[in-house]
Amino acid sequence: MSELKKYPPSAAWMANAHVKGPAAYQALVAEAEADHEAYWGRLARELLSWKKPFTKVLNDSEAPFFKWFEDGLLNVSYNCLDRNIEAGLGDKTAIIFEADDGSVNKVSYSQLLAKVAQLANALKKRGVKKGDRVVIYMPMSVEGVAAMQACARIGATHSVVFGGFSAQSLRDRVQDAGAVMVITADEQQRGGKSLPLKAIVDEALEGGNCPTLKDVIVYKRTGGNIAWVAGRDLWLHELTASESNVCEPEWVEAEHPLFLLYTSGSTGKPKGVQHSTGGYLLHAALTTKWTFDLKPDDVFWCTADIGWVTGHTYISYGPLALGGTEVVFEGIPTFPDAGRFWQMIQKHKVSIFYTAPTAIRSLIKAAESNEVVHPKNYDLTSLRLLGSVGEPINPAAWEWYYQHIGGGNCPIVDTFWQTETGGHMITPLPGVTTLVPGSCTLPFPGITAAIVDETGNDVPNGQGGILVVKKPWPSMIRTIYGDPERFKKSYYPSELKGYYLAGDGAIRDAETGYFTITGRIDDVLNVSGHRMGTMEIESALVSCTDLVAEAAVVGRPDDTTGEAICAFVVLKRPRPSGDEAKAIAKQLRDWVAKEIGPIAKPKDIRFGDNLPKTRSGKIMRRLLRSVAKGEAVTQDTSTLENPAILEQLGQAY
Ligand code: 6R9
Numbered sequence: 001m002s003e004l005k006k007y008p009p010s011a012a013w014m015a016n017a018h019v020k021g022p023a024a025y026q027a028l029v030a031e032a033e034a035d036h037e038a039y040w041g042r043l044a045r046e047l048l049s050w051k052k053p054f055t056k057v058l059n060d061s062e063a064p065f066f067k068w069f070e071d072g073l074l075n076v077s078y079n080c081l082d083r084n085i086e087a088g089l090g091d092k093t094a095i096i097f098e099a100d101d102g103s104v105n106k107v108s109y110s111q112l113l114a115k116v117a118q119l120a121n122a123l124k125k126r127g128v129k130k131g132d133r134v135v136i137y138m139p140m141s142v143e144g145v146a147a148m149q150a151c152a153r154i155g156a157t158h159s160v161v162f163g164g165f166s167a168q169s170l171r172d173r174v175q176d177a178g179a180v181m182v183i184t185a186d187e188q189q190r191g192g193k194s195l196p197l198k199a200i201v202d203e204a205l206e207g208g209n210c211p212t213l214k215d216v217i218v219y220k221r222t223g224g225n226i227a228w229v230a231g232r233d234l235w236l237h238e239l240t241a242s243e244s245n246v247c248e249p250e251w252v253e254a255e256h257p258l259f260l261l262y263t264s265g266s267t268g269k270p271k272g273v274q275h276s277t278g279g280y281l282l283h284a285a286l287t288t289k290w291t292f293d294l295k296p297d298d299v300f301w302c303t304a305d306i307g308w309v310t311g312h313t314y315i316s317y318g319p320l321a322l323g324g325t326e327v328v329f330e331g332i333p334t335f336p337d338a339g340r341f342w343q344m345i346q347k348h349k350v351s352i353f354y355t356a357p358t359a360i361r362s363l364i365k366a367a368e369s370n371e372v373v374h375p376k377n378y379d380l381t382s383l384r385l386l387g388s389v390g391e392p393i394n395p396a397a398w399e400w401y402y403q404h405i406g407g408g409n410c411p412i413v414d415t416f417w418q419t420e421t422g423g424h425m426i427t428p429l430p431g432v433t434t435l436v437p438g439s440c441t442l443p444f445p446g447i448t449a450a451i452v453d454e455t456g457n458d459v460p461n462g463q464g465g466i467l468v469v470k471k472p473w474p475s476m477i478r479t480i481y482g483d484p485e486r487f488k489k490s491y492y493p494s495e496l497k498g499y500y501l502a503g504d505g506a507i508r509d510a511e512t513g514y515f516t517i518t519g520r521i522d523d524v525l526n527v528s529g530h531r532m533g534t535m536e537i538e539s540a541l542v543s544c545t546d547l548v549a550e551a552a553v554v555g556r557p558d559d560t561t562g563e564a565i566c567a568f569v570v571l572k573r574p575r576p577s578g579d580e581a582k583a584i585a586k587q588l589r590d591w592v593a594k595e596i597g598p599i600a601k602p603k604d605i606r607f608g609d610n611l612p613k614t615r616s617g618k619i620m621r622r623l624l625r626s627v628a629k630g631e632a633v634t635q636d637t638s639t640l641e642n643p644a645i646l647e648q649l650g651q652a653y
Helices: 009-015 021-034 036-045 076-089 108-126 140-156 167-177 200-210 236-241 278-290 309-321 340-348 358-371 395-405 485-489 536-541 578-595 621-629 644-649
Strands: 095-098 104-108 133-137 157-160 179-186 187-190 194-195 215-219 234-235 259-263 271-275 301-302 325-329 351-356 385-389 410-414 448-454 467-468 500-508 517-518 524-525 530-533 548-558 562-571 604-607
Touching: 021 036, 021 604, 036 259, 036 278, 076 108, 076 140, 076 278, 076 309, 076 395, 095 108, 095 340, 104 108, 104 259, 108 140, 108 236, 108 578, 133 167, 133 187, 140 157, 167 200, 167 259, 167 271, 167 578, 179 644, 200 215, 215 236, 234 236, 259 309, 259 517, 278 309, 301 309, 309 325, 309 621, 325 340, 340 351, 358 395, 385 395, 395 410, 448 500, 485 500, 524 562, 530 536, 536 562, 536 578, 548 621, 562 578, 562 621, 578 604, 604 621, 604 644, 621 644
Parallel strands: 095 325, 133 157, 133 179, 157 259, 179 215, 215 234, 301 325, 301 351, 351 385, 385 410, 562 604
Antiparallel strands: 095 104, 187 194, 259 271, 448 467, 467 500, 500 517, 524 530, 548 562
16 A cells, blocks of 8 residues: 555645544544543534434443434434524525436425425325335435435335336335335436336236235326326325425434335345434434535535435435535436536536446546547536545546546545445545545544454454454444344354454555455445345346256456456256357346346356356355456366366356
8 A cells, every 4th residue: 555645635625624634533533432422422412403312322232233312302304404494594405406318406405395394294194104114216306305305204214226126126125124105206217218117116016916015106207108006006296286395293213213225135135224313314414524524515416326325325314414405416427428427517516526436437438438528628626525435446546536537636535334334434534534545544433443353353454354343333224124133143243242244355554554445255246336146146047947047146357347247057958159148148137137127237147067066066156256257267176077167167148
């Protein structure tokens, strides 16, 4: 790391940031170390408005089921909307919405509250109660954010499902959550095309296999043709038209579940990560304030989708809790051309921009092959801070982002965190941290991140190990919905001394102590910043029972998407080659897209007469990873029943 360039904070940043310089950071870390509970208690009182103040900060009597601020009462939507209006921000723009076609709609805090209250009243009238689960399957829209806020307002627990997931994935989530309602749209608009949403909901709910579900609420986004199930389907605009724009918030306990968000683990079906109300909102607000240094005049833009945790914390909750102005974007970075992001930064005078390395890498490629979309053609001088999330950012992409987007004077916050952590865990703070490209640097104050060995003992800096968090923190996952045992097993394995297991490997620099994330240590892949379990993709492949006998999935490095999915497949018919292999590979990709969603399509498909296995019958995944990378196989292959398959598997389709 010492050979990499370092970027210390400027004097202006140190003077003006919310956290002013290394000494201020050290003081916060020391305050948390001296009294973890007092530190978080102070911040919870300062950042959130409580209907009834809490008297107890942390209850660890049932660890690892930790409870934070448990006797306090609050409401997330009150904290994000009403209190800003009470503070005089009613006319301030909350959301600048830009649609796929470039049209813009600005919504003030008062207007957003009115929308949220009307929908909340409508949900109540349909019988949705505190604690009920509501699935949101929506395009990026003001309505999508409002739907989440409306659930929060009445104490319903939302579960947002990314609009790119298939009917099967949606059905699994509706069933697992026992949802009473799905809020969706007729269609979504992406890259100039209309894509179905309601039709996928119809398919997911076909055959009455979601018995808990009563209503489907439909936001009219495109006006496209859709089927209608009388008695179940309701138009959002009809439902809310006559509703009052006043709705008393439901005051809930701090531990009340605000949302479930399904994410991939190393085994089985995706798990419903359950988050709380108070602790979650505290960290959403606090990290937006300290990591992004959000100030009243900023225009904040997080390019994530509300279907991912980044969209939850840094679109639907954090910026609104602080009374900020944010951009919400419906489209894709390459439509109408790959200058879209830069053009939007210029148009809306975005000052804080938060995106994923995969987007940066693909836009670098685009800019290098087409002058017209090069960022130099746009006025990006409104920017003052850049952020990165979702996967490691390689130093070359970091440098390009810094020079070409940030003009060489915007700090980059490389934020490491997870669906389970609720908000940033390890990240630079602007005005504090000397940046080193490719490193997420140091823990957020109060987050006790550390690197240990398999038995939970600290490893010295310079030596890699397992990333853990030693003490609980307010926005941590509370449980896996419906499966507390899996929660314990996945995140608090007994050999790790009660530490939270992140599932990533990491190493600290010997000199600076900075963290670098080295990647997942389980069977989770990160493709374009999207998490996917290899087992999930394998089960999707083998569920194609007409064709597939056996399948194994591994990741391999990819210049643009970080990792690429590589599937090894044994068919129930003779191993294909040439055009036949290409056609079957396409068929299998389409199958996976239908089972999980297009993001899970394998990039490479390799066919073999069988798969390489150990004597005990275990698939030799390490060997497959070498094959996928195109590396020479160095593993012992003497136990292979059929050494010829190595050559067969060398060909990717
Ligand atoms: C927020 C989010 C979590 C996994 C995580 C890690 C990877 C996220 C990263 C990063 C290196 C960063 N990850 N941010 N790796 N540097 N700044 O992405 O949540 O979808 O749950 O993914 O993403 O592997 O464990 P989620």
